């Protein structure tokens with residue numbers, strides 16, 4: 001379980017970014033949800049996306065995974081994908097975007113009619129057309145890695161939330177993406193199950209995976225991320241190293257948000 | 266009750282079920298489901314015209330009597346130069362009819378699958394068609410078994426109408442023996458019992474199927 005190019009030195013912040021987003025805009029009707037988002041993620045970097053409810057965090061991730069088509073802006077994934085959403089999007093481009101990123105959903109979205117193993121191998125086998133035996137061996141290794149080897153033949157309804165989300169993570173990893181996208185991966189979990197999932201994500205970051213994580217767990221964001229982006233009202237209000245954005249925020253809105261999350265009462 | 270007549274007429278009536286009613290129902294239902302799937306997908310299409318055509322079709326089928334549909338095909342079409350034999354006419358009419366009713370069932374079932382399932386399918390790179398086939402339809406199938414079973418059971422009974430276009434099936438056998446023996450009550454009650462038994466068997470098949478499809482889903 002290591003990123004696509006383990007040989008590449010993970011030197012966050014140096015060189016060309018692996019993922020760069022510029023001027024991303026998205027409206028639903030007359031509701032302008034993203035008003036021009038810029039974002040850079042370097043290889044091996046973990047970016048935490050934080051912000052109040054409705055600020056557009058999920059929409060950013062969905063645009064990066066091709067689940068939503070932005071109205072304007074550019075998304076590039078090094079070395080060879082550069083999309084300009086000002087022009088009509090071709091199917092092939094959307095496919096290419098999906099190929100490079102994989103998403104872990106807030107509510108897992110596992111396929112209920114398939115076993116855990118089938119959930120994991122479906123994409124690699126049916127879509128990527130990789131050989132079945134290789135994919136299955138890889139999937140078993142990944143399941144083992146997150147402590148779910150014995151759940152291989154279970155169905156999603158037999159899993160706890162924490163187990164289901166770890167399967168969600170393994171399903172994303174099995175696609176061998178360049179960037180992992182997490183949308184509040186622990187917010188649907190009972191508090192005692194959050195730890196297992198966060199541990200897995202922390203390990204992935206230690207292994208050098210490139211990740212964008214939407215989260216409300218500020219302590220976790222502080223520990224795991226290299227860069228924190230605070231969004232509000234469809235714009236990036238403030239971004240920088242976690243110690244700065246979470247510890248000593250410059251902007252009033254960030255200060256307010258961080259204070260409220262740290263002392264809810 | 267003339268029990269000798271009941272006994273001697275039982276086989277022709279059961280044979281009518283085995284060689285008429287049941288194959289007619291199965292063929293019409295299979296074809297009807299195929300039509301229904303296409304119509305349901307057309308109905309869900311983002312292209313206005315396609316969806317409109319499907320809506321009109323469903324409305325026509327549901328808004329006109331099956332008997333009229335059957336007669337238009339068998340007795341009406343010959344006057345515009347299209348003559349179809351009794352069996353194909355019956356299968357055509359019944360499958361078009363099932364297509365209209367089942368289309369709405371399938372459409373509702375597809376729409377009942379949570380949006381997150383589409384998104385997860387797209388996330389792993391599936392095209393619309395592959396997502397439909399591998400992720401959405403298997404889940405929609407589970408939801409649509411009870412209502413589709415009801416459609417099938419109604420169809421089995423409705424195939425008695427085919428006797429009116431000269432298809433030899435359960436009811437026509439009973440009718441012919443009744444006309445010959447003049448024992449209308451006996452023969453029509455006997456036919457009713459045979460229909461009832463067939464439908465009882467189908468209902469139990471339905472529960473088995475439902476239990477099997479339900480296994481992997483939390484309640």
Ligand SMILES: Nc1ncnc2c1ncn2[C@@H]1O[C@H](COP(=O)(O)OP(=O)(O)OP(=O)(O)O)[C@@H](O)[C@H]1O
Nearest residue numbers: 028029031033051052053054055056057058059060
């Ligand atoms: N498909 C859609 N159609 C219409 N409005 C949408 C759609 N998706 C999102 N929105 C709106 O866009 C805004 C931003 O949504 P988004 O889910 O990106 O916010 P978020 O930052 O992830 O919030 P949360 O923390 O609650 O998850 C919200 O006001 C939401 O209602």
Ligand SMILES: [Mg+2]
Nearest residue numbers: 057058059183
């Ligand atoms: Mg969200």
